[in-house]
Amino acid sequence: MAYALQQLINGVTLGMIYGLIAVGYTMVYGIIGMINFAHGDVFMVGSFLSLIALLGLSALGITSVPLALALTLLFAAGLAALYGWTVERVAYRPLRGSFRLAPLISAIGMSITLQNFVQVSQGARVKPIEAIIPGGIRLIDTGDFAVQLSWMQIAIIVITLTILGLFTWLVTKTPLGRTMRACEPDLKMASLLGIDTDRTISLTFVIGAALAAVAGFMFLLYYGVIDFYIGFIAGVKAFTAAVLGGIGSLPGAVIGGLLIGLIETFWSAYFSVEYKDVAAFSILIVVLIFMPTGLLGRAEVEKV
Amino acid sequence: MTALRDAFLSAIVAFGLFGPLVGLVTANGEHGLALTARPIATAVIVGLVFFGRLAMLSWRGRTPRATNRALAERITRSGKYLTPVLLIAAFALPFTGSRYYIDLGTLVLTYIMLGWGLNIVVGLAGLLDLGYVAFYAVGAYSYAILATTFGLGFWTCLPLAGILAALWGVLLGFPVLRLRGDYLAIVTLAFGEIIRIVLINWVSLTNGPNGITGIPRPTLFGLAFSMDGGPGTFAGFFNIEPEVIQRIIFLYYVIFGLALLTNWVSLRLRRLPLGRAWEALREDEVACRSLGINVRNTKLTAFGIGALFGGFAGAFFATRQAFVSPESFTFIESATVLAIVVLGGLGSQLGVALAAIVMIGGLEVLRDLLSTLGDQLHSPFFGDIANELPLYRMLIFGLALVVMMVLRPRGLVSGRTPGVALTKVKEIAPELVAQGRG
Numbered sequence: 139m140a141y142a143l144q145q146l147i148n149g150v151t152l153g154m155i156y157g158l159i160a161v162g163y164t165m166v167y168g169i170i171g172m173i174n175f176a177h178g179d180v181f182m183v184g185s186f187l188s189l190i191a192l193l194g195l196s197a198l199g200i201t202s203v204p205l206a207l208a209l210t211l212l213f214a215a216g217l218a219a220l221y222g223w224t225v226e227r228v229a230y231r232p233l234r235g236s237f238r239l240a241p242l243i244s245a246i247g248m249s250i251t252l253q254n255f256v257q258v259s260q261g262a263r264v265k266p267i268e269a270i271i272p273g274g275i276r277l278i279d280t281g282d283f284a285v286q287l288s289w290m291q292i293a294i295i296v297i298t299l300t301i302l303g304l305f306t307w308l309v310t311k312t313p314l315g316r317t318m319r320a321c322e323p324d325l326k327m328a329s330l331l332g333i334d335t336d337r338t339i340s341l342t343f344v345i346g347a348a349l350a351a352v353a354g355f356m357f358l359l360y361y362g363v364i365d366f367y368i369g370f371i372a373g374v375k376a377f378t379a380a381v382l383g384g385i386g387s388l389p390g391a392v393i394g395g396l397l398i399g400l401i402e403t404f405w406s407a408y409f410s411v412e413y414k415d416v417a418a419f420s421i422l423i424v425v426l427i428f429m430p431t432g433l434l435g436r437a438e439v440e441k442v
Numbered sequence: 443m444t445a446l447r448d449a450f451l452s453a454i455v456a457f458g459l460f461g462p463l464v465g466l467v468t469a470n471g472e473h474g475l476a477l478t479a480r481p482i483a484t485a486v487i488v489g490l491v492f493f494g495r496l497a498m499l500s501w502r503g504r505t506p507r508a509t510n511r512a513l514a515e516r517i518t519r520s521g522k523y524l525t526p527v528l529l530i531a532a533f534a535l536p537f538t539g540s541r542y543y544i545d546l547g548t549l550v551l552t553y554i555m556l557g558w559g560l561n562i563v564v565g566l567a568g569l570l571d572l573g574y575v576a577f578y579a580v581g582a583y584s585y586a587i588l589a590t591t592f593g594l595g596f597w598t599c600l601p602l603a604g605i606l607a608a609l610w611g612v613l614l615g616f617p618v619l620r621l622r623g624d625y626l627a628i629v630t631l632a633f634g635e636i637i638r639i640v641l642i643n644w645v646s647l648t649n650g651p652n653g654i655t656g657i658p659r660p661t662l663f664g665l666a667f668s669m670d671g672g673p674g675t676f677a678g679f680f681n682i683e684p685e686v687i688q689r690i691i692f693l694y695y696v697i698f699g700l701a702l703l704t705n706w707v708s709l710r711l712r713r714l715p716l717g718r719a720w721e722a723l724r725e726d727e728v729a730c731r732s733l734g735i736n737v738r739n740t741k742l743t744a745f746g747i748g749a750l751f752g753g754f755a756g757a758f759f760a761t762r763q764a765f766v767s768p769e770s771f772t773f774i775e776s777a778t779v780l781a782i783v784v785l786g787g788l789g790s791q792l793g794v795a796l797a798a799i800v801m802i803g804g805l806e807v808l809r810d811l812l813s814t815l816g817d818q819l820h821s822p823f824f825g826d827i828a829n830e831l832p833l834y835r836m837l838i839f840g841l842a843l844v845v846m847m848v849l850r851p852r853g854l855v856s857g858r859t860p861g862v863a864l865t866k867v868k869e870i871a872p873e874l875v876a877q878g879r880g
Contacts, residue, residue: 173624183463190462193477220458232848239570240851242624243784246572247843250777254837258830259464265475370773374635377628412643419632426625427617 140278144285145407146400151291151360153399154298158353159376160383160391161305162346168322168386169342170234175245176225177350178373179252184218184351185364186256189265192358203270211297214355215348221252222347226340249369256366264365267358294356301352302392305345309388318342322386371415375402378422384435393433449495456491460484521792528795532698536691542810544687548694548762550803552755555701557782557794559751562708564780565789566717567744568724570627572776573634576614577607577749579641579771581756586654586766587647596660596761600754607753608746615745619738634776641768653767657760662692693762700758704751705791711747720744721789774836781839785846801842805835 159181166174191210200206229248233241274288309315317338320328329335357372358364375398383394398418405417425432465484466477535547556578563571584603588594594602618629641648648654659667665676667689676692677684711717719740722730731737760766782801786793809831816827 173628186468187462189468189475190466190477193468193475194466197477217458217462220455224455224459229844229848233851236847236851238623239564239568239788240847242570242627243780244844244847246627246777246780247840247847250774250781250836250840251844252840254834254840256463258833258837259460260468263470265468267475374628374632413639416636416639419636422632423617423629426621426629430620430625 140280140283140285145403147287149400149403151294152403153396154294155353155356156376156379156398157392157395158298158349160379160395161388162350163377163380164385164391165342165346169339172241176248176252178369179249180218180221180347181350181354181372182369183221183252184214184354185358186260187214187217188355188358211355214351218351219344219348222343223340226343253366264363266363269362290359294360375418378418382425382432384432387434390432390434445496445499448499449492452495453488453492456488460487525792536694541687541690544690544694546803546806548697550798551697551701553782553798553802554795555704555755556779557798558704558708559748560779560783561794563744563748564783567720569744570623571630572627573630574752574779575771575776576634576637577611577752578756579637580607580610581753582760582766585757585760586657589658590654600757603757604750604753608750611745611749612742615742619741638768638771653765655765657764660696660761667692697758700754716743781843785842
């Protein structure tokens with residue numbers, strides 16, 4: 139029981155990270171109907187930016203942990219947002235209205251580019267860091283097994299919930315959120331009604347990338363080790379989360395992320411660690427084939 | 443003036459993008475990771491972006507876009523002469539006797555074959571398959587396991603490997619029949635990864651990450667290419683000195699033949715109703731369905747036949763290396779083959795060959811050239827670039843995919859000319875039109 143509780147805690151933490159990435163996939167899919175293949179790699183770039191910021195701050199002599207975390211978060215989210223904007227501007231915008239495979243291939247190209255750019259510029263080796271917030275609380279101690287809730291996990295959950303709250307406010311209450319929601323069901327209609335759709339799409343990518351960078355930062359904090367390849371697997375899993383939750387649905391993405399995190403953690407704990415990626419990929423395939431609309435998604439009507 | 447402002451803004455964006463990731467390198471110091479600054483590299487990149495943007499803006503202002511089209515048409519037309527030249531060059535390559543070039547040629551031909559195989563799926567049928575390497579892996583492992591457990595030879599296993607891969611192609615094709623382009627892409631990617639993970643973890647069958655060693659080499663009508671020169675070997679039969687190069691040349695011609703077979707089959711298939719159905723499917727699935735084309739069978743045959751050639755290439759890969767391990771079948775491999783097909787122009791046979799030659803062979807030759815240059819001039823500068831060049835291969839691939847899609851989404855060599863077209867304009871009398879027969 140204690141073991142299961144521990145897995146639950148770990149799964150929720152992991153799920154939070156996946157949920158944050160999944161929001162970016164689902165937002166972009168909702169508006170322009172394409173899978174932003176490079177999103178997982180923007181997450182990886184965000185993770186590297188956080189690493190650089192953390193190292194830079196410690197070199198500058200800033201030792202206060204909350205200040206360092208806040209500055210790193212701002213730095214990584216801001217620059218990753220710039221990456222998101224550039225990716226959209228360079229690789230997707232010129233292809234709007236092109237034949238259907240073109241943006242997808244371009245996205246794959248962008249993903250390969252980002253991955254190899256980081257590999258070339260930062261090296262292929264894994265980058266380990268020390269735990270920034272060590273320690274934690276012992277919830278239950280049964281003698282042979284202690285359920286541990288680390289400060290790191292608390293920090294991750296708190297930061298994610300704060301960011302998601304901020305994001306929900308942005309989407310539901312601000313003019314920007316309103317234009318985004320207007321673009322989602324019908325881009326052409328929105329543009330006829332005077333919404334600058336290009337700007338809205340750009341901002342969608344910017345927000346998605348910033349959220350992915352937050353996820354990347356937390357991935358770095360949680361695992362303490364990153365490399366240039368983390369974006370691929372995490373990207374596919376987050377995409378699975380978005381599909382599971384119903385692509386296009388923002389709460390669905392977070393729920394899907396939590397589910398994927400939990401499934402992965404429990405699968406590794408009770409079945410096999412080697413096949414944990416297979417579990418995530420199989421869920422993707424099963425969901426797409428038997429439940430293409432996901433948990434909270436709407437059925438897509440194919441227009442001719 | 444606006445151009446200057448624009449270029450300046452681009453430079454600022456470039457500084458934001460490349461400043462931290464290029465300018466500050468995380469390297470292992472004495473106390474864990476530490477940052478090292480690289481101001482010059484950053485400045486060079488930002489400067490390149492600034493002047494590049496400036497050049498682009500002034501260039502775009504002057505030249506009309508039509509030149510782009512003219513170039514492609516010229517390439518397409520010169521294909522008539524280029525094809526025989528390439529064929530003769532490929533046939534004559536082993537006569538150079540240089541082991542380096544023959545090995546390189548074999549590698550390029552393997553990718554050409556994979557490209558042509560994937561071209562059936564992506565270029566003709568328009569199904570974006572990101573897990574093509576799975577079939578390559580199935581082919582390679584089929585041959586490796588059949589040969590090492592049952593002692594079967596290469597020529598027996600080649601069709602078996604192809605058929606097994608095709609079977610997997612159809613099997614994996616079944617569940618994804620209903621999926622659209624982008625979903626299909628991500629599901630095939632997942633399939634590719636699943637197969638790789640299974641290959642790593644199913645140790646009893648595949649020997650896990652260590653791979654399978656000692657895979658037998660192919661024979662020429664039962665004559666082995668072994669070094670002892672006995673009566674049953676190639677050298678012994680022809681009474682010549684046994685040399686390694688004989689086997690290398692033989693392998694080269696094997697893959698040359700296999701690649702030509704792939705090309706021939708896909709060219710013939712394009713003229714069959716099936717091939718036309720593929721092309722129609724690529725353009726519009728809904729229209730296909732409403733015209734009574736069996737979309738399911740059309741898609742499955744595309745997957746199956748594409749996988750078949752992937753399997754052949756895989757078996758060849760296994761016999762050439764005499765060793766297979768899951769490391770050879772990563773997503774990068776799928777992406778490389780996809781890049782070749784896309785750069786070749788989604789559907790063009792010649793384009794795929796040219797793209798493979800440029801992307802696989804070109805970079806290798808460039809690296810070779812740079813390192814020789816470095817040796818000659820005794821300057822470590824060129825040598826360093828040469829050593830770093832393989833690292834940049836995938837970066838160049840990725841950028842090329844994006845640039846290709848942005849500039850010429852329909853491909854470099856436009857292979858999208860319809861397989862059938864009305865050449866003669868028939869004159870119709872007005873009264874026939876009035877009767878509704880026009």
